[in-house]
Amino acid sequence: METAIILLGGLVAVAAAVVFFGVFEKEKRNEFNMTEISSISRAESVFDRLVSKDGACTAIYIGMFYQSLYINADSGKFIKTRLSAEKKIKEFCGIFGGASARVDGNNYIIVSGAQRDDTAVFCEKFSEFAKNGSNAADISIGAYIAKDEICDFQTAAGYAKKAARFAKNSGAGYKICEGRELDEVIDNENIEKNIEAFIDNDSFYQVFQPYYDAKADKILGCEVLSRLDLDRTDGILPCEFLQVIKKDKNLCVKFDLYTFKRCCEWLVKNADRNLSVACNFSRQTLLSENSASDIIAIAQRTGADFKRIIIEIEDGHSNGGFEILCGNVLLLKKSGFKICLDGFGRGNTALGELSELLPDIIGIDKSVLRGVKNSRGEAVFSGAVRLAKEMNALVLAECIENEIQAETAKKAGCDILQGYYFCKPVNTDELDKLLKNQI
Incomplete structure (x- = not known):
């Protein structure tokens, strides 16, 4: 017993x-x-x-x-x-x-x-x-x-x-x-104690989740995602290390810039693929002064093409630092980067902020698409897409899991589609196969 x-x-x-x-x-x-x-x-x-x-x-x-x-x-x-x-x-x-x-x-x-x-x-x-x-x-x-x-x-x-x-x-x-369930608990404690060392020692690797042209059903580019490998049989979930990183603003900045450098290096090595890449940044990082200058400097040092890089900003509250965020976004846009506001519709970004940021791409949050279960849900989703279009932004439907959601997104006028229904995050070799198959 x-x-x-x-x-x-x-x-x-x-x-x-x-x-x-x-x-x-x-x-x-x-x-x-x-x-x-x-x-x-x-x-x-x-x-x-x-x-x-x-x-x-x-x-x-x-x-x-x-x-x-x-x-x-x-x-x-x-x-x-x-x-x-x-x-x-x-x-x-x-x-x-x-x-x-x-x-x-x-x-x-x-x-x-x-x-x-x-x-x-x-x-x-x-x-x-x-x-x-x-x-x-x-x-x-x-x-x-x-x-x-x-x-x-x-x-x-x-x-x-x-x-x-x-x-x-x-x-x-x-x-x-x-x-073995205890491994997850011990790993979590290990992550908390050693997360900065993991960054310094380059313990992360990158995977790529393609996003597709809604009309042509072809890969336009990919989102670069970081993973941490601690030799656990079931792997380390991103939320396990991200929740630790997000507790510390300085750690957030360090991790985001580290990941961005890896993203730029991959882009330079794979210039022949002619893909754009999206790299995630926490709002905390872009609320830090000079973060745009740091991003530009990294891209310059690696030789990456600014025009093929999408800076993906997570939806969230600015907590009084919106002017700093706007200044960083404006400098990045002037330098040639594209800006994507991720998770729109979650309820954190004020409409006034949206009009100031003027993102090139607006990613509709998965909760809005999943809420399309009746005419009211469909009206909410269509309204979010229409608002993005009126701001001259491309619309990205995120986290699509089935055919019904894919067709709903296309019907509403979304320009870009992404989710496990199309493709899960893959390594470089698997991405190559996907690209060859669509030629």
Whole structure:
């Protein structure tokens, strides 16, 4: 039977420095403050007994970030919330035969006999309780299933904390892992610690997703996408490293310029293909002063043809720096680059900003196309296309997944089509084959 260890964290912003996310070691057991619900030794002994008896044990860590409770010094509300949490913990232990201990102030360890599905239900219900009852600003839950005595109590607890950190970073709410699933959690932590070194050491490679002429059904060019290879069998998803990069503006700029340099180098080596290439830039990068000058300098050093490069800007908020963004875009356009506004229709770019940026290409967000399920959805999509046309921009329909979406985009007047329905991202050799087949 699968069983559960539950580590419940009341992580307070003012005390965040004391939170320990590393793997527990037996030598560090004295780091726990022995505040009793039961005791930490009791929780550990129950863990050992359950693993020995049932051959499996699941560790769950729950982090709750209280902001308003401490800022407002509302100690009465905090105590009430804590007692309510402890009541739910005791109920859980009572149902599944476990033990619990409060540790390091507002953190909890619970050892129980819950199976994986029961643990998931508890995670979901406790998250709902915490959000509605405690006004916690953020909640993250991680779980690790230890099997066949391959790790001790402290190690299982450490893996659970890593899983919680993964859940927080991915926005998934909670993460339950076992066996090879743990690789994803460890890789995520590795990415956070080493992302800048990965850039410096050129650990990324590029793939290419073609985009097609809507009328001629021929490849016009391709979007250059970066991938990170850490020798994981299922690969590293782009969101896993991009969410880390986007936390730091300086890292965003560094990564975007690194990727752009690789894009330019590829374009020069493959000048005979006569393709245009689109390179993605975060809005944070183009909100940085002198970023346009840096982009131009890289293209000049590599010898890339400016007119064949599309600077693809993600949709988003300018946060008061719109004049800088406009200045960078204007300089790039004057230098010969084409500008594509990506993800239009997501709701972040104001129409006033759109009229100032005057992009050469407007990419309609996938959510707008997927919303074409009735006449109203079709009207919204057609309206977005019509608006782009009135601004003298070419219209790109992104993330097309099936024939119906492709025909809808063509009918609405889109000029450029892209998505898995036509072609997934491919390497250079596969791109060559696609180009030869259309000659």
